Amino acid sequence: MHHVLRRLDLNLLPVFDAVFRHGSVRLAAIELNLSTSALSHALSRLRDFFKDPLFYREGHKMCPSVYACQLAPYIAETLSGLNRHLSPLQPFDPLTSDDCFRIAVTDYTAFCVFPGLMNALTNTAPKLSFELCHLPHNPALIELLAGEIDMALSFSEPDGMHHPDLEETDLFSDEFIVIANTRRSSLNLQDYLAAGHLVVTPWNEKQGLLDSHLARLGLKRRIAIRTPSMLSAPFIIAESELLMAIPSFVASKIKQAADVNxxxxxxxxxxxxxxxxxxxxxxxxxxxxxxxxMMANSIMEKTYRFDD
Incomplete structure (x- = not known):
């Protein structure tokens, strides 16, 4: 494996790169802090290895051969990548950092976290950016372990599974409440089980948290609509006889946007x-x-209270 690299002194690659960029042995030697004779010797070794002149003199300029022009972008990219990844990590400075975070979310978790977070980052980390992606499953274990995403925002019940390689940071606790159209003035268990239900299934799951809990109680509700997004759900409820269980964190905002009880x-x-x-x-x-x-500090836990 790597039989070519074993025969090449990798210290010669910066020499090739410097001569190609400067078109000059003298300027390349200055950049690499070498004498011109030492750099010329290194260039001779490169020519012997590649069996190609690599550079030829034309007036005062060292011009690359056809083969050197083919090699140059690969060598430059490799050296740049190694330099970037092998350099000591610089201390994180939120005021100047332009890091981009790839975060898996659902409608609900993005709604809870990002309004407050983006407001908090306006002056403390103005150059940070985020790429929010759909959370494919809970809690995006495969993507986190593979490094495809930096974080995932999700939720779990008290007896949820824990993976030894994942860190879990609690943001807040929440519970479900029910929304219905304004024609409904009360709701008991019999009414709840008799009604049709709209269920948001962000991972296209067959059974949600409440359905699992109802099954443990020996009960079952009738699902009329399953949807992966929460956006249209309150407006469907407002115009129909369906019920929908939603986290209390978003209840007051939904009540402002749709005509529901x-x-x-x-x-x-x-x-x-x-x-x-x-x-x-x-x-x-x-x-x-x-x-x-910052996420934890920017969360303002606003759950709906029925005594308001």
């Missing part, structure tokens, strides 16, 4: 916890920890 869930159900999931060996360790702290 809110009710307590007519049966006991466990609360769930909204969490940040990240890999314990993330390449963006310091920036990730800083963003996680």
């Amino acid at each position: 809110l009710f307590k869930l007519p049966f006991p159900a466990p609360r769930f916890t909204v969490k940040i999931y990240s890999h314990k060996r993330s390449g963006k360790r310091e920036p990730t920890e800083w963003i996680k702290t």
Whole structure:
């Protein structure tokens, strides 16, 4: 393996790159802090290895051969990549950092976190950017372990599974409440089970948290619509006889946007916890920890209270 590289002194590659960029042995030697004779000797070794002149003199300029022109972009890219990845990590400075974070979210978790976070970052980290992507499953374990995403925003019940390579940062606890059209003035368990339901399934799951809990109670509700997005759901509820269970964190905002009434869930159900999931060996360790702290600080827990 790497039989060619074993025969090549890799210290010669910066020599090739410098001569190609400067078109001059003298200027390349100055950049690399070598004498011109030492650089000329290194160039001779490169010519012997590649069996090609690589550079020829034309007046005062060293012009690359056809083969050198073919090699140059690959050598430059390789040296640049190695230099970038082998350089000591610079301390993270949020005021100047232009890092981009790739974060897996659902409609709900993005709604909870990003309004407050982006406001908080306006003056503290103005150059940071985010790429939000659909959370393919909960809690995007494969993508986190593969380094495809930096973090995932999701939620779990108290008895949820834990992976040893993932860090879980609790943001806040929430619970489900029910929304219905304004024609409904009360809601009991019998009404709830008799109605049709709209269920948001961000991972296209066959059974949601409440359906699993109802099954443990020996109960079942009728699902009329499953949708991966929360955006249209409140407006469907406002114009139909369907019910929808939503996290209380978003209830007051939804009530402002759609003509709906809110009710307590007519049966006991466990609360769930909204969490940040990240890999314990993330390449963006310091920036990730800083963003996680900012997320936690920017959350203002606003759950709907029926005594308001």
